Amino acid sequence: MLKDIRKIFIVTKAGEPRAAALASEVATWLASRGIDSLTVPHHCGMGNFPCSMTTCDLVLVLGGDGTMIGVAREVGGQSPMLGVNLGRVGFLTEVPADDWQQCLSDLLDGRMVVRRRLTLAYAVLRDGVRVHEGRVVNDIVVNRGSLARLIRLRVAIAGEWLGSIRADGMVVSTPTGSTAYSISSGGPIVHPDIAAVAVTPICPFMNDFRPMVLPGDCHLEIEVEEPASEVFLTLDGQECVPLALGDVIAIDAVDGGLLLVEPEESTYLSRLRTKGVIE
Known part of the structure; x- marks a missing residue:
């Protein structure tokens, strides 16, 4: 309050x-x-x-x-x-x-309440050097360029390599952003009171990588393994950063990175219904 x-x-x-x-x-x-x-x-x-x-x-x-x-x-x-x-x-x-x-x-x-929302801090590492960094509210998207070619990305969670994926890209979203590009890519809706991060592939080849919900305190890394195509990092749909082969995007959650004021009677489920996300 x-x-x-x-x-x-x-x-x-x-x-x-x-x-x-x-x-x-x-x-x-x-x-x-x-x-x-x-x-x-x-x-x-x-x-x-x-x-x-x-x-x-x-x-x-x-x-x-x-x-x-x-x-x-x-x-x-x-x-x-x-x-x-x-x-x-x-x-x-x-x-x-x-x-x-x-x-x-x-x-x-x-008669209003303040709710803490998780955001994401990111850094682009090129040969071990930070070349770009910042924060996002909704999502971080690694995606291909104008040509309809799959890109290869290597994913690590909490220091453990999960494996490589060939896809149009990948969405890493906050609970707030789970109803944006992530849900359009087949990702889960994550309640904003949950400290979690959703990782969703975009049109993965052979569907070999399933959407995942990770703990909010885990460290995520995505490495660009694609030498033959343009690859970009899109931040909240408002900023675009070109990536190079071998670049690593390091991502960590920030608790309370967004303090959102809402009416006391407002609920997350009612907003999902009102905005047409669920019926």
Whole structure:
């Protein structure tokens, strides 16, 4: 439960007039209740935030799930986050735009809860040297390039090599991201209260690698063994990194890398039904 909220950081989807207009309304409403706010547009990965996230009590995101994920990657679990949906699905930005006043009233009255979500930290190792690193909220995807060729990947779990796989790629997802690309690839739905990581192959050859759910404290490594095709690392569907033969992607879970504010009455199963994931 959030208490004694004094400052809210409002982040809007860049170039979205509805988000800018709504931010002005929200800031005026908050000021009338003695709450300070600061509004900035979000340009993913551009470092636009003018202050530390630790100086605010809440980050309020006005946009869709993509904006929410981009902001969450930069917040890194430093502050609780609440999303107002101006997009389509609204799985993370659960609050409808028309209900923002009621939602913020519930927030200030202590009728919202903060839930800890697991995220993933990754590093790309090339000849033992880190050439890229960061965090993701939804998933890390190792995938082939534009040509329809299978790629070979070698997988290790907790230091033990599991074996090699030929496939279009592989998805490593958080419980939050298990309802995104992972489920489309045949992966399991993982409840966000479970500290676990889902590993799902994309169209594996001969179906020789089954989707797996791993403990949240295990270390995962994926090595590129394919010399003849383009291979890329895609991060939350927002960033793409080219990989080379022999590159190793090291992945570890981060507990509490996302602090998500939700209505008290909201449940994960109800969201799955509402968003059409289950019927």
